[in-house]
Amino acid sequence: MEQKENKNVLNIDIPADVMDGVYSNMTVVSHSQEEFVIDFVRLVPGSNKARVKSRVVMSPVNAKRTLAALQENLMKYEAQYGSIKLPERKQAGTIIAPFKAEA
Template identity: 35%
Template sequence: MDSGERERHFNLHTTPEVMAGVYANFATVSHSDYEFTLTFSRVDHEVDEDEVPGVVVTRVSMSPQAMRELMDAMDDNWSKWRTTEGIKGLPEIKDRPDFS
């Protein structure tokens, strides 16, 4: 951050219903010249038919700049999650000194 830039903090509010979120197991992304749209759906993957039933649970449209920032944040979080998942399977070190 430049010395002339100030640090900004977001103070976002929500309702309990929005905070609870929605479940989606399928997503699509589309775009126009001006925005990207993410459509999140819940579909029934267990159906063995050509047409899979589902319901859209939410849609989010954003500017290309916001989409780039979202992709960067998702990439960062995916990397952190993969690292955490990777170390879960490592054996604990025996004879490790106990500093408690």
Template identity: 40%
Template sequence: MTDKKRIEQLGVRIPERLEPVYANLIKISHADDEVTLTFLHKIPETNLAQGRAIVTITPQHAKRLLRALSANLKRYEATYGEIKLPEDGGAREESSNVEVA
């Protein structure tokens, strides 16, 4: 059975108490066998950030995540137009911050 077929048959259960979180900053760190994404909410006009979630995945899953994000963002831009980033001369938005550690 291929990975794609296995994923299509995957049943997902989301606990009733699981609440969505908002993060506008992500710290990415890694070791040889894992990649850790620390999702933070940077409080505007302060030098403070509050932790929202920590997700640790394998390097293989990180690469799959990168591919999935890339494919989804290409589809998004095809529908809604190019996403402008402040560092590329686009409009400044606090929620677009990503920190790579």
């Protein structure tokens, strides 16, 4: 029997220096017509200084797909571990309500 190659499989290589990840306890999102910029920030408690640890720039389509993937995984997380309680916000910002991802 002939084996068919699965063309939908994507092998992703993670370099050793990226494997450990970057800790972030705050994100800052900005955008233009062409791209979204997500800064992953580390804010040290008790300090008024924060440092961008990583910056990701992506297309609007990829940003929407990323948001959909995060929403799906948050729903799975809460189904398994319970609802995530957000502390009262002290700074300006908006929490995006669930949306219908069509990207």
